Amino acid sequence: MKNARPELMLVLCTIIWGATFPAIKYALQFVTAWQLVAMRFTAAGLIFAIFYRKELLALRAPLALHGLLLGVFLFAGFSLQTLGLETTTSSRSAFLTELLVVFTPLFHFLLSRQLPSWRTAMGVLVVMSGMYLLISPEGTLAPNTGDFLTLGCALAFSAYILAVDRWSTASSRGPLAALQCLTVAALAITNTTQLSFTTLPPLLWGILAFLVLPGTVVVVLLQLRYQPLTTPTRAGIIFALEPVFAMLYAVLLGLEDLQLRSVVGAVVVTFGVVWTEMGQPHAR
Numbered sequence: 698m699k700n701a702r703p704e705l706m707l708v709l710c711t712i713i714w715g716a717t718f719p720a721i722k723y724a725l726q727f728v729t730a731w732q733l734v735a736m737r738f739t740a741a742g743l744i745f746a747i748f749y750r751k752e753l754l755a756l757r758a759p760l761a762l763h764g765l766l767l768g769v770f771l772f773a774g775f776s777l778q779t780l781g782l783e784t785t786t787s788s789r790s791a792f793l794t795e796l797l798v799v800f801t802p803l804f805h806f807l808l809s810r811q812l813p814s815w816r817t818a819m820g821v822l823v824v825m826s827g828m829y830l831l832i833s834p835e836g837t838l839a840p841n842t843g844d845f846l847t848l849g850c851a852l853a854f855s856a857y858i859l860a861v862d863r864w865s866t867a868s869s870r871g872p873l874a875a876l877q878c879l880t881v882a883a884l885a886i887t888n889t890t891q892l893s894f895t896t897l898p899p900l901l902w903g904i905l906a907f908l909v910l911p912g913t914v915v916v917v918l919l920q921l922r923y924q925p926l927t928t929p930t931r932a933g934i935i936f937a938l939e940p941v942f943a944m945l946y947a948v949l950l951g952l953e954d955l956q957l958r959s960v961v962g963a964v965v966v967t968f969g970v971v972w973t974e975m976g977q978p979h980a981r
Contacts, residue, residue: 711942712942715944716942718790718947719947721733721908730780737905737913738775739882741878741882741913742878745879745914752868764872764875764877768884771853771880780843781847784843785843785847789844793844794854795851795940796851800852802821805929817931817934827966828940831940858924862932874921934973940966
């Protein structure tokens with residue numbers, strides 16, 4: 698079980714990420730997508746900057762560049778995802794985001810010329826078939842603008858996964874966490890209109906606290922710490938559990954109806970993730 702800790706920590710990330718979809722959907726009733734991204738990552742960036750202030754003061758140019766690039770990838774991913782949620786559903790957004798299951802091994806092959814194992818490749822196919830069932834209870838995707846925006850989000854997150862694999866180390870993950878969040882915040886603020894905080898409902902502040910603390914601070918640290926201990930392709934497959942949890946939360950909160958097709962899809966996705974991990978070494 699000790700050797701499986703990296704994969705289990707990434708599963709924990711998907712449990713938290715799944716809950717952010719209905720949370721964002723609720724928050725968008727009161728703030729714009731840019732305002733939400735700006736508030737979320739400004740708060741998270743300041744928390745990281747306080748905890749890792751010594752490392753930031755001793756920052757060198759290569760690490761600073763890596764942090765900025767990670768921030769650009771995250772900004773593109775979260776912004777496109779948040780904008781997409783204005784016109785698509787929570788579980789549908791989660792599904793399209795998880796197309797990174799396909800994009801990540803493709804990009805990894807282009808960079809490293811290393812093909813995934815046959816078991817991993819089959820796992821990708823199983824997971825994708827399950828996600829199609831999970832997201833299309835009517836049997837058709839009927840794409841809209843939000844879907845295409847979320848597809849761009851999947852590309853950005855694939856680039857982020859590969860960058861984390863290459864750049865995150867025990868000594869760098871603290872500064873990288875701070876720099877990437879502050880970069881996202883700075884980019885979002887440039888697109889943000891003025892917001893009156895006094896008019897925001899109390900529940901929204903609780904939603905923002907969730908998005909900042911477990912939804913950003915915790916998952917960023919977990920991903921930077923544990924993802925480099927597995928492969929980018931396997932990390933992408935594990936992240937396919939995110940739409941399963943997003944669908945579960947949406948149903949429990951009464952935001953979406955439970956469909957048999959969605960249940961079957963969730964089971965297939967989970968099977969694909971578990972089957973891929975069975976019999977493989979866990980830590981690199």
